Amino acid sequence: MDLTNLSGTQKDELMSQVRQQMMIANTQELLGKITEKCFKKCVNKPGQELDNSEQKCIAMCMDRYMDSYNLISRAYTRRLTQESQR
Amino acid sequence: MADLDLSGGDHKVDSELQEFLLVEKQRAQVNAQIHEFNDICWDKCVDKPGSKLDSRTETCLNNCVDRFIDTSLLITNRLAQLIQKQSSGLS
Numbered sequence: 001m002d003l004t005n006l007s008g009t010q011k012d013e014l015m016s017q018v019r020q021q022m023m024i025a026n027t028q029e030l031l032g033k034i035t036e037k038c039f040k041k042c043v044n045k046p047g048q049e050l051d052n053s054e055q056k057c058i059a060m061c062m063d064r065y066m067d068s069y070n071l072i073s074r075a076y077t078r079r080l081t082q083e084s085q086r
Numbered sequence: 087m088a089d090l091d092l093s094g095g096d097h098k099v100d101s102e103l104q105e106f107l108l109v110e111k112q113r114a115q116v117n118a119q120i121h122e123f124n125d126i127c128w129d130k131c132v133d134k135p136g137s138k139l140d141s142r143t144e145t146c147l148n149n150c151v152d153r154f155i156d157t158s159l160l161i162t163n164r165l166a167q168l169i170q171k172q173s174s175g176l177s
Contacts, residue, residue: 064135075151
């Protein structure tokens with residue numbers, strides 16, 4: 001594979017594809033985690049259908065999981081900065 | 087993420103691209119770590135999801151990240167000491 005002779009446009013294209021694929025992978029990971037965690041928390045005894053309270057619980061769980069993700073992302077970034085300054 | 091051979095070999099990548107890929111690889115590692123922390127700390131800190139994260143849960147999540155890293159550092163250092171002790175005892 002020879003990637004030395006890419007034109008500027010080709011390089012930009014490649015970079016933006018890499019970024020996009022990373023974003024997709026990250027979203028898929030988040031989706032998988034949320035489904036697993038919120039199924040565990042909200043569906044105790046699986047019945048004939050997701051009842052109203054289960055659906056409400058799942059929606060709330062999803063929002064809180066994303067809150068938690070953002071909080072932890074900030075906490076980890078803060079710690080990384082802190083460690084690199086030691 | 088698939089293994090990226092950035093060291094050269096048969097693959098020739100220009101330096102701008104190489105720099106870009108290194109940064110993106112690091113970013114991917116940080117993202118993976120955030121998912122792992124959130125997985126572990128969610129189980130530890132969140133009981134019943136409410137209409138917002140209460141302050142007790144927020145404190146727990148913050149502490150969870152820091153203490154997990156502390157634990158990892160402590161174990162790493164201790165293991166290094168054990169290996170050192172063992173190897174100095176042998177010589």
